[in-house]
Amino acid sequence: MSLIPCRSCGRPLSKDAKTCPNCGAKKPTTHKKPTDYRRLGKLLLILLAVYVVAIILSKALDLKSNTSSSNSSDQEAQRQERDRVINIEVESEMALKKFLKDADSAEIRNQNEYCGEVNSKNAFGGYTGFKRYIASPTMVAIEGENMSSSEFQSAWNKVCP
Numbered sequence: 783m784s785l786i787p788c789r790s791c792g793r794p795l796s797k798d799a800k801t802c803p804n805c806g807a808k809k810p811t812t813h814k815k816p817t818d819y820r821r822l823g824k825l826l827l828i829l830l831a832v833y834v835v836a837i838i839l840s841k842a843l844d845l846k847s848n849t850s851s852s853n854s855s856d857q858e859a860q861r862q863e864r865d866r867v868i869n870i871e872v873e874s875e876m877a878l879k880k881f882l883k884d885a886d887s888a889e890i891r892n893q894n895e896y897c898g899e900v901n902s903k904n905a906f907g908g909y910t911g912f913k914r915y916i917a918s919p920t921m922v923a924i925e926g927e928n929m930s931s932s933e934f935q936s937a938w939n940k941v942c943p
Contacts, residue, residue, distance in 0.1 A: 870895045878917040881924075897942035900924065916941050 785794040790807035874896050879885035884903040892899050899912040914925040925934050
């Protein structure tokens with residue numbers, strides 16, 4: 783039979799005792815085990831290792847996010863360029879339709895920013911066939927209608943890719 787100290791008074795008593803014969807404390811044998819410092823040291827080492835790994839991973843992910851942010855800035859620039867081209871084409875189409883006799887009949891093809899080809903009805907109600915145009919919010923030029931062919935061709939070469 784082994785003896786252990788009472789948790790209340792500290793005097794030795796049997797492990798199997800239900801009460802302490804000296805102080806009368808109930809369950810005097812439930813004694814806190816001494817701290818195992820080796821186990822605590824191992825736990826601290828594991829926590830330290832996890833912390834170091836977390837720092838290394840966060841640095842690696844930060845470098846990766848910097849690389850992805852440069853990719854996202856490229857994508858942002860491409861998106862802005864695409865939006866700019868779309869806005870130009872919409873403004874160009876609106877200006878062209880204001881200029882035409884019958885805007886609802888207009889068929890537009892090969893549109894590239896300010897330039898393209900249009901087929902629409904004339905004043906007599908007949909389709910004219912596809913003609914090149916240059917249209918911006920300030921000016922509309924249709925091949926063979928409001929300027930000579932040589933003037934239109936030189937403007938086309940300057941404005942249209």
